[in-house]
Amino acid sequence: MVNKVFFLILLVGLPLSIIGNILHWPTVLMFVVYCITIVALAGYMGRATESLAIVSGPQIGGLLNATFGNAVELIISIFALKAGLIGVVLASLTGSVLGNLLLVAGLSFFIGGLKFKRQNFNVYDARHNSGLLMFAVIVAFVIPEVFSMTMSPAKTLSLSIGISIILIMLYLAALMFRLVTHRGVYQPKESGNIEHEEPEWKKWKAIIVLAFATAAVAYVSEALVHTFEEVAETFGWTELFIGVIIVAIVGNAAEHASAIIFAFKNKMDIAVEIAIGSTLQIAMFVAPVLVLISLFLPEKMPLVFTLPELIAMTSSVLLMTVISNDGETNWFEGATLLAAYVIMGIGFYLL
Template identity: 80%
Template sequence: MGNKIFFILLLVGLPLSLAGSLMHWPSVIMFGVYCVTIIALASFMGRATESLAVVMGPRIGGLLNATFGNAVELIISIFALQAGLTEVVLASLTGSVLGNLLLVAGFSFFIGGLKFKRQKFNVFDARHNAGLLIFAVIVAFVIPEVFSQTMTEAKTMSLSVGIAVIMIVLYLLALFFKLVTHRGVYQHKEGGGVVEEEEMPEWSKKKAIIILLLSTIAVAYVSENLVHTFETVAASFGWSQLFIGIIIVAIVGNAAEHASAIIFAYKNKMDIAVEIAVGSTLQVAMFVAPILVLISLLFPTSMPLVFTMPELISMVTSVFLIIVISNDGETNWFEGATLLAAYVIMGIGFFLL
């Protein structure tokens, strides 16, 4: 039923997106059309990555889901940088961290917990990711803010570029560690909670890859048009660029992970659900954000890796909360509700800011 709804939304949304952009329909209307279209496309990306996850295993599947899910946000952010909307880009990065750690993980734990009293996942992966989260968010994001207080803009940008390069290198090393040198070292039978029979993928490997590529191209086109509606929508509804970036862009840009992680959790595949939520956060912090810093050098307005204090405190709080909740390798619906409550509180704060 859900797949049919997304298919209908795509059949309606994509032609309307094309027609509206060519005929210059009102920005407020097109903002809604573009968001719905991106979410529908993201659902197909989610189904394709779920098929690939069955074929390639939870780690590769989770990585693919995070990568193609973040590709949506990366595309939106590049067009926003081109338009000089650096505040929106930084806010969307913050929103991705909060959305993945609190909203995606929260819904996954909550929905899965309603069906299963206890859900287990790989505790060794959780502890490994905890260290990377602390580095990526607390070290690499807080340091530029601290030093920028006594630096010129040029020096702050130089520091941001240096940190960006280091983070990209460390992220690639982390992938090499998990997928090559230590692949399977920390596997254990309780990783996904239940030993299941072999599952057949919905789509073949070739079909899933083709759908992923076509969806990404379509998302790129729609995202470029979406960015051009931000200023008009912000003025119409009284929203700040910070709120649009943290809540709207982050939710739309990460719709693929949102849907997929919840589906995997409902099926008690918690290794993949956690890998999507936490792995996507790590990818945003250690790869997407640094890449955007480097790409911004190509545009008139460069983007230093300097967040506002509310953004930093929210991200640091989210990291500590998810580490405390997930470090034991199991979860339940109440822990999911706790993460969701934290997200709502922060969302209210940014709305009123």
């Protein structure tokens, strides 16, 4: 049923996005059309990566899902950088961290917990990810903000470049650790179930769908970025709210859908890997890459967030670490994460 809805949305939304962009239809109307179209495209990306995940195992499958889910956000952010919307880009990175740790994980834990009393996932992966999360968000994001208080903008940018390079190197090392040198050392509990499940699409069909969806998302995302300023003025939204809530939810729609589906099927290894792995990829790869890309654009982006953004991200990491470190979850823990997301969403709306 959901797949048919996404197909109909895509069948109508993609042509409307192209025609409306060419004919310059009303901005607010097109903002809605673009967002819905991107969500539908993200749904197809999620189904394609789910098919690839079934034959790849939970770790690689979760990584694939997070990567192609974050591709949407990366594309939107690059176009926003070109448009000089630095605040929107930083806010969308914040929103991705909050969205993945609180909204995606929260919905996964809650919906899965309604069907199963207790759900287990690989505790070793959870603890490994928790350490990286605390490093990436609390150390790598907080330090530029603290040092920027006594630094010139040029030195702050230099510090951001250095931190970005270190983050990318450590992220690649983390992939090497989990997928090469220590692959299989900490065996996930659910890998047997995944290997015997039939994928929805064959390998090459999934790859073709991914390629098409990614190209379509790139086109629609560029058009979406040009609507932000007028939409903000119309609804009285700030760039911070658009980035933290709107762009983050639209950009991460693929992970949202996939993680919840996996949790409902009691495949918590992949669901948790999508939520936490996607956050790590945003913090340790996407954000640093955007900093480096900005060096070739008119406006440079230092890795300096606002105080509310930093406090919100730090609180999310600490809450997720406490909840996930036992390798078990239930619907109440999901409700706790969702409550935290709603509280922060209200705060960003009122700023």
